[in-house]
Amino acid sequence: GSGEKFDANGNMTIAQTITIASRIHSLYYKDGFDFTVSEGDEWYQPYVDYAYDNKIIGDKYKNSNMNAKAARLEFAEILSNSLPDKALAAINEAPAGTLPDVSAVSDAGKAVYKLYKAGILTGSDDGKFHPANSISRAEAAAVITRMADSSQRITL
DSSP states (O other): OBTTBOOTTSBOBHHHHHHHHHHHHHHHHTOOOOOOOOTTSOTTHHHHHHHHHTTSSOHHHHTSOTTSBOBHHHHHHHHHTSSOGGGGOOOSOOOTTSSTTSOSSSHHHHHHHHHHHTTSOOOOTTSOOOTTSBOBHHHHHHHHHHHHOGGGOOOO
């Protein structure tokens, strides 16, 4: 939550995104990782370290502003690395150009298409993904649900 409420319309931050990705990864692999914060560290530091050590994120995100709003593209890129490909099997066709505002060849674009094909992302009503827009906590909750429970994935 955010303070004492869920704040569905609030925006996700890079730190929150990395935290979620780390927890999904740890639960999937049942590694029992202890995310306890060391004295003097920021609340998100164990998640950033875990994500970096497990190749969920690289230097780009490890050294970014953790309190910055996460763009939809960043959210997808980070979350797509939290599960192995076999857990993100394609259930949808999505040839290059399906999402006209996302490059199908960039690393971040490949992540969006992977999650789109897996039924985790659905795009917007206008047929676009809006990669530079921030992602709300409510939107993130829908994505996380579909990642954690494959029966909730969307066939397009």
